[in-house]
Amino acid sequence: MHVAHFAPSIWRRGGIASYIRRLGAAQTARGDTVTHLSLDPDDRGAPDTYVLDTDAAISSLARQLDVDLVHLHKSVSVLPAIPTVRTMHGHQGSCPSGSRFLARTASPCHRTPGAVTCLWGKSVDRCGSIRPSRVVADFERLRREVEQADQIPTMTVSRFIRQKMQEAGCNPRHLFVVASPAPTVERVEPLSPDAARFLFLGRFVPEKGVMWLLRSYAEMESTAHLDLAGEGPLLPDVRAFIRHRNLDDRVTLHGWVDDDAVAALMRSARAVVFPSVWHEPAGLVSLEAAAHARPLIASRTGGIPEYARPEYAIRISPNDQSALTAALDDLASDPDRARKMGEAGRTLALGAFGMDRFLTRIDAVYRRALQSDVGIPAPLET
Structure with a gap:
């Protein structure tokens, strides 16, 4: 299978970049062809990476490269016109600010998103920008996230993320919990009894x-x-x-x-x-x-x-x-x-967080996208 992974930046530091590289390396090792699609000019010249001017170009490039499936790791302005899946790595599908963090009290936000609660949160709890243009953009992004999650199989990295997306209006039948894999560590040192x-x-x-x-x-x-x-x-x-x-x-x-x-x-x-x-x-x-x-x-x-x-x-x-x-x-x-x-x-x-188990679950979601079958209830086991 030829899989194209998309994120605005593939090779910078961060958890999503590590996730993509870890998944891509495992898929390559088992014989898949893996291509990376990025919007970051600093990614030019990186292995198997194409830097796009806009995410709207994903479809045409994917067809040109004979890609079987696009795996999104961030939202896009327009969904690709070929089989596509998404991994939701954060709170973009359930929080206008994408953070679920109340800066004023340095505490997590437990609220269900809504115009009143989120405007209060932004203005009082400092959970995001209060500039009118940014507030409008935040709610529009959330609307687009919920809409796209209803069109393609969307994997969440935890049951918590799935639950919050469901509360925000996402169809739970299209959401699939796929826990992230542990890194492969060959050398493990015994724990020292010293200081x-x-x-x-x-x-x-x-x-x-x-x-x-x-x-x-x-x-x-x-x-x-x-x-x-x-x-x-x-x-x-x-x-x-x-x-x-x-x-x-x-x-x-x-x-x-x-x-x-x-x-x-x-x-x-x-x-x-x-x-x-x-x-x-x-x-x-x-x-x-x-x-x-x-x-x-x-x-x-x-x-x-x-x-x-x-x-x-x-x-x-x-x-x-x-x-x-x-x-x-x-x-x-x-x-x-x-x-x-x-x-x-x-x-x-x-075991539970091993790469083989992870790839098995990823493949199950890929098959549903290739068969346009997202109507099966999502399993919750990790």
């Missing part, structure tokens, strides 16, 4: 909870080191907090790291901390930890609990500082428990 190190991977933005993590870490009773890998607008606040609490010798800022550096940090970690305070659609960080046989401390919000299974994760409510501190102390003082949790995560990464 604990905790690892955060992500952007330094309010919704990722890095400041909540720092406040909780500063209150730990146990001795542990904190590695922060990422970058973003909160970096000055992070640096200031570290200086103010005299944590310079206990917290290491690594900046943005590549895959090899991520693997090295995972090998040295006692556990991974995933403290998001928004409705994370899924969270590939959970699967990174599981694949490396490392336990996880994660927020109980959005799609995270569907990935951060209790076998290998301590799950806590967003912004609960005492609970996060207690979880850090627990794993810092009990390496044996951390090891057993990590081993359970590794089992899940190889």
Whole structure:
């Protein structure tokens, strides 16, 4: 099969780009032909990648390349006129702002979208722009997302995303839950019983909870080191907090790291901390930890609990500082428990979240698109 994956940018950093590359590599390895379609000029020259001037050109290029199916990872202005599927990676199909995050309180949004509730959210809770032109554009985008989800098979990366899309008016018969796959990790280091190190991977933005993590870490009773890998607008606040609490010798800022550096940090970690305070659609960080046989401390919000299974994760409510501190102390003082949790995560990464299972479910949705059969109720198992 010849599959064309489309996203506005294919080769930049980020979870969607990692997902596309991981899926494309697996499809290529089994004998499929994979083409990448992008709108990003920086993607020119990348392997098997075509950069388009507009997404309206997808159909003509796909026919020219003899593509069997287009796999969208973002919305388009006009759906391609060949078999097409979509993976919904975020909240674009259920939230005008696409965030489900209330910036004023740094908390997840639980509201059902609507003109009154969302206008209130934008103006009071700062969940998105309040400029009239942007507000109109946001609601128009949501309308188009709901409309397109009724025309093509749409995969969601979690049951949570599917449920919220259904509440927003999407036909659940056209929505299919396909959990993201864990990365393939050949070399897994045994967890060290020595001094604990905790690892955060992500952007330094309010919704990722890095400041909540720092406040909780500063209150730990146990001795542990904190590695922060990422970058973003909160970096000055992070640096200031570290200086103010005299944590310079206990917290290491690594900046943005590549895959090899991520693997090295995972090998040295006692556990991974995933403290998001928004409705994370899924969270590939959970699967990174599981694949490396490392336990996880994660927020109980959005799609995270569907990935951060209790076998290998301590799950806590967003912004609960005492609970996060207690979880850090627990794993810092009990390496044996951390090891057993990590081993359970590794089992899940190889089984429930393995690439073979993922491809099987992707193929089932592809077949429905090729047969124009989207009228079968979507399974909810992950």
